[in-house]
Amino acid sequence: MSETLPPLLPLLVGVPLLLGGLGAALRKNKRARHVLSLGTLSAMLIFAVVLVIVTHDGTILAHQVGFWDYGISIPFVVDALTSSVLLIMTALALTSVLFAMATHEARARFFHPFVMILMAGVSGALMTGDIFNLFVFIEVMLLPSYGLLATMGAKLGANGARIFVTVNLLASTLLLVGVGLVYATAGTVNLAELHGAAADDPAVAVAGGVVLTAISIKAAVVPVHGWLTRTYPMTSPAVTALFSGIHTKVAIYAIYRIYSLLFDGDERFLWIALLVTSLTMLVGVLGAIGEKTTRSILVFSMISHIGFILLAVGLFTGLGLTAGIFYLLHHMIVKASLFLSTGAMEETYGTGEIDRLGGMAKREPLLAVTFMVAALSLVGLPPFSGFVAKFSIIQATLELSHYWVAAVALLVSVLTMLAMLKIWTGVFMGAEPKNLDERALAYQERMHGKRYLRVQAQAENPTLTIGPPTATTSAVLSGERAVKIPLKLILPSVILAVITLFFGLGAEVLMTLSESAAENLLNPEGYVEAVSGA
Structure with missing residues (x-):
């Protein structure tokens, strides 16, 4: 199988690209776009599972795209790190699309093509x-x-989109400059040929530093993190969940890969990573505690945990990298689950402000349990996956006698718990506002129109006719029943919460995969050999 798979790797790029264009051409057939998107993402998920199975033992797949000679073609390389990250990202894309379909956001003509x-x-x-x-x-x-x-x-307002575009254009320009500098100093941009170049040549190290700086902006590392907090809370919950598991995580993956190959894990620069990641952890969690909406708290917390994940690069040991990769995979699932949980409330009740919500544990028990599972995993309590990740990270810092870094990590974990308690006590255990149902109906009518409410009422009771006033609206306004979050909105976050619970109880499986990925980063000779010999 390892011999037949490499030529198929370009399909992971070509197929969704082509089908995305096809989906854009389907102007009026919403159902066809849904089927096309779900089918494409499901096929990518199955392919990613196969890649994980093949590479989990350290096998590295490499292919020169178009069968061009080495040094001319674009090399595609897949090892345990690549396949595991691809698997989780595809799973997150699939669940985010399901959530968008439940909120009717996916009805937009270009939603599915954009995702593909x-x-x-x-x-x-x-x-x-x-x-x-x-x-x-x-x-x-x-x-x-x-x-x-x-x-x-x-x-939701275009301000967040403007900031996202502006910052990423700036970061992309800097990245292109860095790539040009690497080529000018090393004579190649092929990662296999660049192995150890920055460790041997100060000029290449400077060029590589420009590349890593640009990617760090995209990863939202402190002090270049502000764009994330002003962007992610300003879009829809489905897009926030999708982006949370993709954009910054691709940048983190790139930092792992580039430091392993270009810098060959050079110990001289690790103190910079330790300092920056510690600041990222602290600034992110302190910002989370000060926020007043569920999504803003989660976005700041996301920055804090980006620091946790990148701390492994500052350690660059077997245990440290294993823990960091485990943390990366765990965090993508947990954070998306939390975004989708709070997003289900936003889509139903029209707000994510803590002081305008309350009593959700009684009103929405399934959502409360789902949020609690993901939040406890984020905090790092056993038996959830976050405990294994944080314990391993702290153990790796102590192994190198970085006691101050371990102290920062422990402090941030406690503060993360306070941030999650802020949401839990305010949203789930707080007193339920008296006008919650009326505000929820007003929001849904404003966003979807009166006909939407009537269709929803008819879906619950097919004997109703679509016409004002709806039975659902009348019942809510008279106090006979309460607005409830539809099950289809909760299920995506439930799926992800179950996955993180599995990662915690079956941590050995994910830890073994992370160890294999870490070994390839520590000893990239296998990567170099696979690429040059493909």
Whole structure:
């Protein structure tokens, strides 16, 4: 199987790219777009599972696209790190699309094409074996992302979209400059040929530093993190969940890969990573505690955990990288589950402000349990996956006697718990506002129109006719029943919460995969050999 798979790797880019264009051509057939998108993402998910099975033992797949000679073609390379990240990202894209279909956001003509083209860029960025094409595929990711943000701009305001576009254009320009400097100093952009170049040549190290700086902006590392907090809360919950598991995580993946190959894990620069990631952890969690909406708290918390994940690069040991990769995979699932949980409330009740919600544990028990599972995993309590990730990270810092970093990590974990308690006590355990149902109906009518409410009422009771006033609306306003979050809105977050619970109880499976990925980063000779011999 390992011999037949490499020529198929370009399909992960080509198929969603072509089908995305086909989906855009389907102007009026919404159902066909749904089927096309779900089918494409499901096929990518199955392919990613196969890649994980093949590469989990350290096997590295490499292919020169178009069967051109080495050094001329675009190399696609897949190891345990690539396949596992691709698998989780595809799963997140699929659940985010299901959520968008439940909220009717996916009815927009270009929603599904944008997602498919985005995933084509993601696949290319993860698999490419040279930094110029990393830049190209990141741009392929960004173009549909601009479209998704612009689509929601009319609904939630375009300010966040402007910031996202401006910052990413700046970061992309800096990245292109860095790639040019690497080529000028090293004579190549092929990662296999660049192995150890920055460790041997100060000029290449400076060029590589420009590349890493640009990617760090895209990863939202402190102090270049502000764009994330002003962008993600301003789009729809489905897009926020999708972006949370893709954009910054592709950048994190690139940092892992580039430091492993270009810098060969050079110990001289690790103190910079330790300092920056510690600041990222602290600034992110302190910002989360000060926010007043569920999504803003989660976005700031996301920045904090980006620091946790990248801390592994500052350690660059077997245990540290294993823990960091485990943390990366766990965090993508957990954070998306939390975004979708709170997003279900926003889509139903029209707000994410903590002081305008309350009593959700009694009103929405399934959502409360789902949020609690993901939140406890984010905090790092056993038996959830977050406990294994954080314990391993702290153990790795102590192994190198970085006691101050371990202290920061422990402090941030406690503060993360306070941030999650802020949401839990205010939203789920707080007193239920008296006008919650009326505000929810007003929001749904404003966003979807009166006919939407009547169709929803008829869906609950087929004997009703579609005409004012609806039975549902009348019952709510008279106090006979309460607005409830539809099950289809909760299920995507439930699926992800179950996955993180599995990751915690079956941590050995994910830890073994992470160890294999870490070994390839620590000893990239196998990567170099696979690419040059493909």
